[in-house]
Amino acid sequence: MKKSILILLALSTVSTAAADSLGLSGAFQKGFYRADGEAVEVDGSAAIGVSYTYDLDSVSSVRAELELLPNLYGSEKLGFGGEFTYLRSVFNDGAANVYVGGGLGLNTVSETADGATVRLTGINPTALAGVNYAVAPGFAAYLELAGGVSFLRGSVSNGSASVSTSATGAFIKPRIGVTYNLR
Numbered sequence: 001m002k003k004s005i006l007i008l009l010a011l012s013t014v015s016t017a018a019a020d021s022l023g024l025s026g027a028f029q030k031g032f033y034r035a036d037g038e039a040v041e042v043d044g045s046a047a048i049g050v051s052y053t054y055d056l057d058s059v060s061s062v063r064a065e066l067e068l069l070p071n072l073y074g075s076e077k078l079g080f081g082g083e084f085t086y087l088r089s090v091f092n093d094g095a096a097n098v099y100v101g102g103g104l105g106l107n108t109v110s111e112t113a114d115g116a117t118v119r120l121t122g123i124n125p126t127a128l129a130g131v132n133y134a135v136a137p138g139f140a141a142y143l144e145l146a147g148g149v150s151f152l153r154g155s156v157s158n159g160s161a162s163v164s165t166s167a168t169g170a171f172i173k174p175r176i177g178v179t180y181n182l183r
Contacts, residue, residue, distance in 0.1 A: 021140075023051040025177030029069065029081075029107070031122065031150050033169035040152075040167045043074030047081065053179065059089040063103075072109040073120045073152070079109035083126065098131045116158040123151045124171055132179070144175040 030044035051065035065083045072079025085103030092098070105124035110117060130144030150171040155164035 020055075020182040021053045021179040022182065023049075023053065023063075023065075023142075023177050023179040025049045025051065025065070025142075025175050027067070027173050027175035029171060029173045031073070031152065031169055031171040033150070033152055033167035035165060035167035040169075041074075042152075043071060045069045045072045045074075045079065047173075049081075049175075049177070051177070051179075053087075059092075061087045063087060063101075067107075069107060069109070072107060073122070075109045075111065075120060077109050077111050079107055079120075081105060081107035083124075085126065085128065087128075087130075096131055096133050098129075100127075100129050102127050116156055118154070118156050120152065120154050122153075122171075125149050126173075130175075135178075138181045140179045140181075142175075142177050142179065144177075146173040146175065147171060 025048070027047040027049065028044055029047055031042050033040040033042060047067040047069045049065045049067035051063050053061050053063040055061045063085045065085070067081040069079040069081050071077070083103055083105035085101050087099050087101035089097050089099045103126045105126050107122040107124070108119065110119040126146050126148045128144055128146035130142055132140045132142035135141045148171065150169050152167045152169070153164060155162060
């Protein structure tokens with residue numbers, strides 16, 4: 001009985017480890033916003049991300065990604081972002097896997113000068129479609145196009161005084177990356 005339990009634990013550990021993957025990606029995020037009926041101009045931003053993906057079953061997985069975004073929203077400052085996404089395979093022929101998904105992303109950038117803190121934060125409900133290809137044993141490359149509604153909030157605070165404004169719009173985010181399956 002003891003051997004059976006140890007074998008079962010060992011097999012479950014191996015199968016769980018095989019379902020995990022680490023990734024590295026590059027993306028470009030561009031938002032289109034309106035506030036008080038006026039268009040708000042914001043620059044797009046390149047992003048470098050690291051991700052962890054866990055397979056839930058043969059067609060579903062979840063991915064958590066952290067990103068660094070230089071010049072986020074045209075701020076000329078380094079921004080931080082993250083995204084939690086559910087992915088589902090819709091076609092798989094062994095070499096290529098086409099998938100769709102949805103999730104929630106968050107981006108933020110701030111700067112403090114002369115006692116005042118300026119912060120921009122974006123909340124991005126996300127829909128995406130992508131394809132990944134096995135390129136070498138244990139490695140896969142992927143292309144993805146994400147987009148959705150975006151809510152942008154800007155605030156300035158100086159001590160106890162604070163002023164904020166909001167804008168709504170949409171964003172688009174093409175992404176290219178590579179993953180490594182942990183064995």
